[in-house]
Amino acid sequence: MAYTYTLVPVDRVRPHPNNARTHSKKQVRQIAASIRAVGYAAPVLIDEGNVLIAGHGRLEAAKSLGMLTIPAIVISGLSDAQKRALRLADNRIALNAGWDRERLAIELAVLPDLLIEESLDISVTGFEPAEIDALHADFEDSATDPVDEIDDSCLDGPAVTEFGDLWQLGKHRLTCGDARHCDDLNRLLGGERAHMAFLDPPYNVAIRSAVGRGAIKHGEFAMASGEMPRDAFIVFLKETLGAAAQFSIDGAVHFVCMDWRHIEELVSAGRSVYETMLNLIVWVKTNAGQGTSIEASTKWSEYSVLAPPHT
Numbered sequence: 001m002a003y004t005y006t007l008v009p010v011d012r013v014r015p016h017p018n019n020a021r022t023h024s025k026k027q028v029r030q031i032a033a034s035i036r037a038v039g040y041a042a043p044v045l046i047d048e049g050n051v052l053i054a055g056h057g058r059l060e061a062a063k064s065l066g067m068l069t070i071p072a073i074v075i076s077g078l079s080d081a082q083k084r085a086l087r088l089a090d091n092r093i094a095l096n097a098g099w100d101r102e103r104l105a106i107e108l109a110v111l112p113d114l115l116i117e118e119s120l121d122i123s124v125t126g127f128e129p130a131e132i133d134a135l136h137a138d139f140e141d142s143a144t145d146p147v148d149e150i151d152d153s154c155l156d157g158p159a160v161t162e163f164g165d166l167w168q169l170g171k172h173r174l175t176c177g178d179a180r181h182c183d184d185l186n187r188l189l190g191g192e193r194a195h196m197a198f199l200d201p202p203y204n205v206a207i208r209s210a211v212g213r214g215a216i217k218h219g220e221f222a223m224a225s226g227e228m229p230r231d232a233f234i235v236f237l238k239e240t241l242g243a244a245a246q247f248s249i250d251g252a253v254h255f256v257c258m259d260w261r262h263i264e265e266l267v268s269a270g271r272s273v274y275e276t277m278l279n280l281i282v283w284v285k286t287n288a289g290q291g292t293s294i295e296a297s298t299k300w301s302e303y304s305v306l307a308p309p310h311t
Contacts, residue, residue, distance in 0.1 A: 001077040005043065008072045010062055013044065014051045021091045023057040030126050031061035037124040043071040045090070053083055054090035105139045108132050180239040185247045194248045196255075201240045203259035204233045230265060237269035245273050253278070 023031075035041075040062070044055025052059060053075065062070045078086070112122050122132065161167070166187055167174040177184030179201070202224030220226075224236055244254060254274070258266040260282075270277065 001075060004074040004076070006072055006074060007069045008046065008050065008074075009069055010059070010067055012050050013046060013059055013070070013072070014049070015056055015059065016052050016087065019052070019056050019087065021056060023060060028057060028060045028064060030123070031057050032064050033124050034126070035061055035065060037118075037120050040067075040071055043073045045086070046072050046074055047078065047083060048074065048076045053078075053087050101135065102139055105135050108135065180243050182243055182246060185243055189247055194244070194252055196253050197244045197248060198255045198257075199240065199244055200257040201237060203257075204228050204236075204262055204265075205259050233262065234265050234269045237266055238272055241269055241273040 035058075040058070042055070042058060044058055045053040046055075047053060055072075059070070075086075108122070108125075108127065111125070115121060115124070122129065161176045163176055163178075164184075164187075165176045173188055173190070175184060175188040177187070179185065179199075202221045204224045204226055206220060206226035224233065228236060241254070241256065245252075248254070256266060256270070263280075267277070
């Protein structure tokens with residue numbers, strides 16, 4: 001037997017007619033995404049006649065990407081029986097491997113933040129966000145969940161800001177307060193009324209259940225971090241949306257973010273505050289971050305007559 005590494009034109013590689021391994025369109029897309037992310041890292045195996053021994057899925061992915069050539073290892077000198085056995089073994093033996101689930105959970109917790117720096121997302125690994133969510137849930141322990149470490153020396157000086165502070169940032173204003181309190185909103189707006197609001201109230205979901213938080217774990221929110229029953233959370237949202245409505249012009253547009261698990265509570269609260277729901281937008285996030293617990297976060301927008309005309 002002899003082994004030769006070469007680049008071979010895609011149109012010259014022939015899939016074996018009796019290949020028993022199937023590749024769904026979804027898997028081919030996943031392979032293509034991996035190739036785009038890290039390159040064609042695994043050459044296909046072919047015989048002297050350019051017939052595939054292993055790599056049928058990688059060949060289909062290359063075709064979908066419009067590649068003209070792919071790396072290949074030509075194995076010459078194999079009998080027909082050896083080729084048939086290798087074709088099956090290449091696929092079947094890999095299925096006999098397992099996972100160290102705890103190490104996998106650690107790797108999948110750190111990797112999303114690293115991939116973001118490369119403008120990539122976790123889907124290039126082939127793992128579905130829901131799978132990652134379930135895996136993290138198996139090893140999440142709120143009793144031992146570490147929080148951000150704070151250097152005590154930074155607490156020696158005066159506080160940078162506190163409740164009631166108003167910052168003037170050029171043409172913009174920023175206040176430290178509670179978005180449910182009209183006094184805080186009035187201080188922020190200075191008598192003006194908002195034409196649009198982007199609201200991101202707490203989701204009533206524990207931060208420790210968030211996916212893709214990396215090595216550093218954040219502490220829970222002060223409120224609505226999973227402790228509120230349904231009716232209490234609806235009241236909480238009514239206070240939030242109602243205060244924003246009071247300080248908005250008639251016909252203002254409010255974009256309100258919410259975890260999908262509590263979209264029903266948000267709609268219920270919103271209908272008691274606004275007149276019209278304009279749209280429901282689902283944002284599929286493959287790299288979920290702090291404040292959301294799975295891959296699909298929901299942004300919900302209302303177009304409403306929010307308050308009586310202001311004169």
